[in-house]
Amino acid sequence: MNPRGLTSWQRNRVDRRRVLKAAGAAGLVLGAGDRLVRPAAAQATSVTFLRHVDPPANKLETDLIKQFEQANPNIKVDYVTVPDADLFTKFEAMTVAGTPPDIVNFGSTDVPAVWQRGMLAPVDLSAAGVSSLDELQGKYIPNALSGYVFDGKLYALPHELSDYVMWVNTQMFETAGVDYPRTWEELSSIGPKLMIRNSGQVTQEAIALPLGFPGAQILVFDAMVRQAGGQLFSDDGRQAFLTSDPVMKAVTTLSGFVQKDKITDPALNGTTATADRDLFQNGVAAMMLTGGSWYRGTLDTSKVGKNAIPVPYPRFEGGPDIAGDLYGYGLTVSAKSAHQPEAWKFVAFLSSHGTDYFENEGLFIGDKATADSDVAAKSPNWDVFQKELARGKYPPSLYHFNEISDIVGRTVDAIVRSGDDAKTSLQNAQSSVTPLLNS
Amino acid sequence: MTTRARAAPRTDITRPVLSLERRQALVGMAFVFPAVLFFALFFFYPMAYALYLSLTSWDLLTPPVWIGLANYAALVSDPNFLSSLSITLRYTIEAAVPLILLSLMLALFLNQRLRLNGAYQVVYFVPVVMPAVVSAIIWGLLYQPSGPVNNLVGIVGVEPLPWLASADYALHAIVIVSIWASFGYDTLILLAGLQSIPPDYGEAAVIDGASRWRVTRDVTLPLLAPRLLLVTATSVAALLTSFVLPYVMTNGGPGTATRVLPLLIYQTGFQFLHAGQASAMAFMLLFITLIFTALQFRLFGREVL
DSSP: TTTTOOOOOHHHHHHHHHHHHHHHHHHHHHHHHHHHHTTTTTOEEEEEEEOOOHHHHHHHHHHHHHHHHHTTTTTEEEEEEEOGGGHHHHHHHHTTTTTOEEEEEETTTTTHHHTTTOOOOOOTTTTTTSHHHHHHTTTOOTTGGGGGGGGTTEEEEEEEEEEEEEEEEEHHHHHHOOOOSSSSHHHHHHGGOOOOEEEEEEEEEEEEESSSSSHHHHHHHHHHHHHOOOOOOTTTTTTTTTTTHHHHHHHHHHHHHHHHOOOGGGGHHHHHHHHHHHHTTTTTTEEEEOTTTHHHHHHHSSSSSGGEEEEEEOBTTTTOOOOEEEEEEEEEEEETOOHHHHHOOOOOOOOTTHHHHHHHHHOOSSBBBHHTHHHHHHHHHHHHHHHHHHHHOOOOOHHHHTHHHHHHHHHHHHHHHOOOOOHHHHHHHHHGGGGGGGG | HHHHHHHHHOOOOOOOSSSSSHHHHHHHHHHHHHHHHIIIIIIIIHHHHHHHHHEOOOOOOOOOOTHHHHHHHHTTOOHHHHHHHHHHHHHHHHHHHHHHHHHHHHHHTTTTOOHHHHHHHHHHHHHHSSSSHHHHHHHHHHTTTTTHHHHHHHHOOOOOOOOOOOOTTEEEEEEEEHHHHHHHHHHHHHHHHHTSSSSHHHHHHHTOOOOOOHHIIIIIIIHHHHHHHHHHHHHHHHHHHHHHHHHTTTTSSSTTOOOOHHHHHHIIIIIIOHHHHHHHHHHHHHHHHHHHHHHHHHHHHGGOO
16 A cells, blocks of 8 residues: 555546547647648648559659649659559559559450459549540540440540551662562561571561460550451450451461561560560561551660651552551549549649650650640651551450450460461360450 | 475466467467568468459459359460460470479489589589579570571571471470570489488499499389479479560560460550459369479379378
8 A cells, every 4th residue: 555545457547548648649649730730731632643663754753643643732642663564563562452443554355354343433524624525535645544434435545545556677678689578478578588597597687576465465466456457356345356367367477477488486475575675776687567556666776766757557559548546644532532532633733644654755645735736746757656546446344355456466466376276276276265355 | 204305396486378389389380480471471361362353354454353163264265375375384394394303313413423523513503593594595595597506507508497486386486495594403302312321232232243223213212202393393393384485585476376374364464454364274284283293292102292
């Protein structure tokens, strides 16, 4: 017993009360002080922005985020970048962990799968400064938004809009004394003149094909099929036409380059998925099919440099005037985000800097303001891209795009590289793809 | 009386609650507990969860839906699964047999206490310490049309081969890298086994008139059986679950020529968003690995254990 008649436990309890009271008071003081010093920061909303690594764009966006946060002190942007190939896996991991990012720049072919699961919020048109989808479409070049429209609503703002053109090495063409081909048939006939062999080994090939890269292969192949007058899939993604004559014509043309004309050597592609670009950049291939306007910057610092120019995709003789498939990235906002207004505000802010993206990296986000700007006019060969973009369209919105493109890409790969029987292989692919089509 | 008085129990000493054996057991358990916890958290729990997932339809983005054994039933008629399973078995057999024979021969050779034995051991062990991704990239370059491998086969008059570009060669090309990357480790295990065999047995056999081959066959190899079992079991399990080399070197191509089961499991789960189906494939692979391991135990006999 102590003089006050309290046990040691009671004494401790009093002490604990005092400590708690003191801590509470200190917290109130600190909280109030914080509010006094930084009134806005205390209520700041944080939005997470997940996007793929793209050094020039990442640098630009870091600056843009600073500007945005200064103009909107109540919004903080948590910028998360991961390699492109890992973006969807990162998104899956964040979603499974219960912390899905508020904003993601999904590849255009990934958007349908995410939308189908009800995970995307429709675009906040007011944040984009328009009152209707038609008004917004008026600000973009034709078809730029079509890949992100589902059930009449828009679910992403384009963050990149590209279509593949054919890149040619002018020096190699001059040396060979030929002009670049306008048709696949011409490509086949002039190709041998661009081949150089040393002791039986290919040291220069006419064209580097995308092999072992299903995502790019299907874009090239889909465009060729449409040029041949057909479709790989119906527009609603419910039907596949892999055994049709146009598909056969396209795959026969591609495999002919390897098996018959021998104007490309698949063995040169090695192990990397983007080997066709490497071969072109390193001056081993005279032509290449998987580069958009963004490729200029890479080429400028490569061995090929200014000798590389973009030209329209070849067409089939007598076939429709159709360019490469449109593809790109779209800025989306999660339907589960608690901060959708803030997220769309930031997305709209980024989208209003199309010219900066173009000037920094040649990255076109599909807006008319950039397409018609002085910056674009001064950009070398912009007219080629502009005309081709107007003649391209997105592949159908397939909810199982990755799986379907893997099946089709590997099938084409086996026919082209290994000379597998086209008819049998395409029949097998048709069977594998059918259960995965949109229903 | 005095004795009795001395023998009387001392009441001032408290008796331990637990016996010595129990206390020792508790101490032992305390030491083992972190390891058990580690395995439970990072191995057994994920395995149990994967088993549950294999009974669901789960796309990683929305909650799993229980579908019972449907994933397993679908695998039986899934051409991709059956194709990858066949490729995996071919790859495993093609690599395991030469790998074990080569390791055994090298171990027998190095067991002769040659000059520069240490240097040899360093050389053959280097591939083991090299990360698989690095090995895959380097070998990808070596397999280039005008690369060193084609130059080497060119010496004996063979035309340059499209090692990674042709479905006919790609799997063999990966098999070669697998053997190269693993034989150093297997050799080391077998060499340690050989060095633990007392030389007296061989010497006695020689005195009795046994030839060198007979000593190796009837004395050395039976005594080496436990190590051979270890090497075979671990190598086969590693080959059945091999992922990095096919992923980096060919990504399963050309076409699906080198798409082994672990690669298909990865694609199915993370790229195609069928995590339930991928889990079922993983359990099928585990089951196959267990069958292989059981067969090896039977082959080597129970006495080696």
